[in-house]
Amino acid sequence: MTWSSALRESVRTGLTVERAELTPLVALRGAAGVAIVVGPLLWLGSPAMAVSSAFGAFAAGLATFQRSWRPRPVLALAVAAGLGVSTFLGYLAAADHVLFATLLTVWTLLAGMAWAVGPVSGLVATQTIAVMLVTVTLPTSVLGALQHAGLIALGGLVQAALIVLLPIRPWGAQRDALADALAAEADYARRLRHDPVAPFDPQPLMDAREAAELTPRQARNRPRQLGGPRGVAERIRPVLASIADPVLGAAPEGPERDRARDLLGAAASVLDAVARAIRRGKPVRLPPEAVETLQVPASGPMLKGPARRSAYRLIALLGDAVEATDEPVHTSPPPAPAGTERAGTERNGTKRNGTEHKHLLRPSVPRLVPVALRALRREARWSSPVGRHAVRVSVVVLIGYVLGTALPLGHGYWAPMTSVMVMRPDFGQTYARGIARFAGTVVGVLIAGGLVAFTHPGPWVNAGLAVLCLGLMYLLLNTGYGVVSVCIAAYVVFLLGIAGEGWTQTVQARVALTLLGGLLAMAAYALFPAWETPRLRDRLADWLTANGRYAVAVLAAFGDPAERRARRVREALLDARAARTAWEDTAARALTEPVRHRGISRTKERAAEAALTTLGRATLLMEAHLPDRDAEPSKGAAAFATALQDALPAAALAVRDRTALDWTAPRAALTTWQAETGDEGVAVRGADLLMDALDELAEALSPGPGGRNRAARRA
16 A cells, blocks of 8 residues: 555544444443532632543543443543552653653653553553643642642542442443354354355454453352353354355255254344343343244254254254343243254253353452563563554654644643554554544634634633533544544633633644644654554464464364363464454554555465465364264374474464475375275364365465575575
8 A cells, every 4th residue: 555545544544433322321421520520629629620630530531431341440440540640740740841851751651561451551541641741731839739639530539439329231341242242143143044154253252252351359240141151152153154064064955955044044033132132131032933943843853964963052052042141031932842842941961060150260450460561571672563652652742742842832732642642553543543633623623712712601611511522522432533532622622711721822722733743643653663564474374373273172182082172172262263363453454554565465365364264164163073072083183183283383484484385294194084084074074174275375375486486595
């Protein structure tokens, strides 16, 4: 992508207004937290105190809207603590420009490194810089600094108290994550009816797993509905794929395929019903048609072999999902004839052993400290995008602070504050947010400035308008950064109006310095980039390695069923998902960058992605038919697994070095296995699909003449 194309894409992305689900009650609660802090301080204290406290309540409320699975009061309290410390330190250093610039640079460097812990941590750290820049412009003494720091922390305490006292849809984020996962599987089942090899995005399952990580306090209060269906959803996905697959499942045409389509449609209806029940916190209501379809037909089973086993397993798993969701379960079909069986009546030992009460442990805030320190040490290197972002943003903030202070516009902090608010570790977000920030600021400042110029509101009216703008910002938070920037710009104009700032100076300085801060941020990324495009082959190699280990774990279970470890397969699957997500994130960011990868074209990238997706799907099909522990070991599967495991390191290195992939040993092991078994059995047929995917990957990444010459010279 050229620079002109990248800039056009950034403009389009930054100014896009998306449709999003609104949460008016949550937005009203957040705005009320700001009003509760500003009102009494404006009445009993001073305008400066009211303005200072408003920034704390605003930042704490904003943090609670982020996508985090931790309790919202904990987020608000964490923001309150961070804002209080940063504000106090900023006040102590504010009297000396050199000392304050040094503190600002070091604090910004640490805040930039906070992105290594996670996006929410990065956002919270960014807010501490913004508040430090704004509040220290309000003159005060050391004792006053303590007072202002306490007032800013008070804003976070108020937001946390409101969340506790006025809970709105408790566990709503966790409910939505689990319901989205089940709904995604329902959609997958419907697509499999018409496309037996339809792709599946595992991101909803990954989100549901993250949502299931609970602190000990959360685990004691978790609703029963959130306990079991996630594990069932994980086991249903390979079963759905195995029923639909024309090689390892139902026949491509005929009565078997019709029966498979009916089962998939009924499974989709049941999964949707369970998802609705979880999202709304109500009992499950099963469609009568789906219940009837999941009964064994009067003429007997219509599926054969592996497809029949998968069908019985699907019926049992759907029953587990319904039973684990809630009681009582409401159904409205007519009474079943004698001798028939409804979904969920047979357990087959697959559930109801207490596992629905297990949860994934999330460390408490004190125990999160060593985890965060390890993440910081891991990213504290020059080659790390997070490390380069921290250096980049600290330099930009320092330059912005110096220029903003030197210019005769007043409000010099707006330039560095704009830079720190728009800068992100990747190019696309930084440029899109920079454009959206400037456009939104111009619109917001003009609207708010015009209103102030014509009406001349007093402090109380300004306070009310500021709270109103903040409520709109909370309400429209997910519609786009441009809309949010409009609300924030108007909020700041009205907030400074409380302290008696002139609207003409506010408008002019705000627009000019916002433009300066945005240009500094975008220029910094152009001069000191951290492109994702050169990392494409590394991400592809990581995905190949993770997928290969997942395949080896499944094949090893066929090779020695008695030693099968479900945990090993599960962990390998999670690693494969994480590697796929890392690849997709890198590829998506690379699409927006104005650079070209010399080692992999867009065509090769798509072909390699398709091959690795097929590799994961072939392994998933084999996982759906893992043998019992007392089954006969397969020497062919063990030999193929060993050959594949030995070939993976060299293959990953070949992907990184742009040399040819060599699958000779795994192909020979598969040929021997097929000769011994006559190409019979689920494992050998799945291994054949897997080998085809590896060959497709080798063909997709085969080097051209120049690549072969380079490989020869290296040898």
